[in-house]
Structures are given as C-alpha cells and as structure tokens.
Amino acid sequence: MEISDVISVEDVVLDLRPESKTRLLKALAAHAAWRTGCPAAEISSVLAAREKLGSTGLGQGVAIAHAKVRGLQRPYGAFARLAAPCPFEAIDDRDVDLVVLLLLPEASPQEHLNVLAKIARRLRDVEVPARLRQADDAATAYRLLTAQPPLKSSAAA
Template identity: 80%
Template sequence: MEISDVISVEDVILDLKPEGKTRLLKELAVHAARRTGCPAGEIASVLSTREKLGSTGLGQGVAIPHAKMPGLQRPYGAFVRLTAPCPFEAIDDRDVDLVVLLLLPEASPQEHLNVLAKIARRLRDAEVVARLRRVDNATTAHRLLTTDQPPTITAAA
C-alpha cells in the first residue's frame, strides 16, 4: 500500500488555522467524517484517546495523529499545513505546522501499518518538509508526499 492509496489530492488542506491541539483534532475529524462517512465525534474520540497514550508529534514541526477506527473499511489519510504552528506536545516540544491524519480499519493488516511508516519516513526528509512548508497548491503538496521524486515548486508570492 502506498501513501497515494490513502491520501488523495482532495484531502490536502493548506493553511488551516486551528486554536490549539484539541480544536485541530476536531477539525481533522470533521473533514475525515465527510470523506469516510464515519461520525466526526467518534473520529475525534479515537484520535483523542490515542493522543492520551502519547503525543503523535514526531518533532521538527511534524505530527501524524493516527488511530484505528471502528467501522472504517479502508485506510484514510489527510495532509494539513497550518497557517501558524500549534502546540502539540511533540517529542521535541516544538509546535507543529505539518500534520498527516491517518485512520486505519480496526483489523488492519500489516500493509496498512506500513503506510504509517512510509509517511513518517517521508516527513523525516528535511527537503520534503521544507518544500511542504512553501508549496502553494494541493496538487503539488500531494506529489511531494506521494512520490520519491518531488516536483520543482514555486513559493507562494
């Protein structure tokens, strides 16, 4: 399973402005609910429960909130770039500005879990992260996340 199997261009959100971690997770849940048909409240609940186990903030301004979702038939993901960094209790105590939401079916096979590892590896690439912070459209951001050869991009004016 590839990242592009989980995150579509329609699930790339640039310049979201949440008011803190809790609000960010709720906004992600609302978006995911529209795309998956799962109730937003349940999505927010599983994400919150997962965060209580330990922050999914990886450091360097990146977080990958993820959880297994009852009733979900296939993995779902979304990429969000925030307008300003948001406190997220990340491992390095740095606020987060790049977020990838990943929801997995309850009985996820190993291939579903492998996509989480692929996303984490992709977001450890300093060049990819720097480009994601400058990208000016969802299509280019999607390509940066899903291909090994990132396209040349231009910064927003």
C-alpha cells in the same frame, strides 16, 4: 500500499487555522467524517485517546495523528498545513505546522500499518517538510507528499 492509496489531493488542506491541538484534531476529524462517512465524534474520540498514550508529534514541526476507527472500511489519510504553528506536545516541544491524519480499520493487516512507516520516512526527509511549507497549492503539496520515488535535491517542486 503507497501514501497515494490513502491520501488524495482532495484531502490536502492548506492554511488551516486551529487555536489548539484539540481543535486541530476536531477539524481533521470533521474533514475525515465528511470523506469517510464515519461519525466525526467517533474519529475525534479515537484520536484523543491515541494522543493520551503519547503525542504523535514527531518533532521538527511534524505530526502524524493516527488511530484505528470502528466501521472504517479502508485506510484513510489527510494532510494539513497550518497557517501558524500549533502547540502539539511533540517530542521536541516544538509546535507543529504539518500534520498527517491516518485512520485505519480496526482489524488492519500489516500492509495498512506499513503506510504509517512510509509517511514517517517521507516526512523525516528534511527537504520534504521544507517544500511542503512552501507549496503554493494542494496539488503541489500532494505531489510532494506522495512522490515516487522520493524527491532528489535538484528536483523542482
């Protein structure tokens, strides 16, 4: 399963302006609810419960908020670039400005879990977040996030 199998260009949100981590997660949950048909309150609840286990902020301004959702039929993902960094309790205490949302069905096979690892690897490449921060539109951000094979330093965004 590839990143492009769970995130579509319609699920790229640029310049989101949340005032807090809670509001950020609620905004992402509302978008996901609209796209998946699952209740926003359920999505918000499972995301909040997952964050209580430990922040999904990876560091370097990046977070991958993820959780399993009852009733979800297939994996769903979204990407948000924030207009300004938001406190997120990341492992490096740095505010986040790039957030991937990944929702998985409750009984996810290993194949679904592998996409989480692919997203994390993609965002650990310092060039990818830097380019995502500069992307002019959702289509460009989508291409950067889902590029196969990974970007080369000489490739144009």
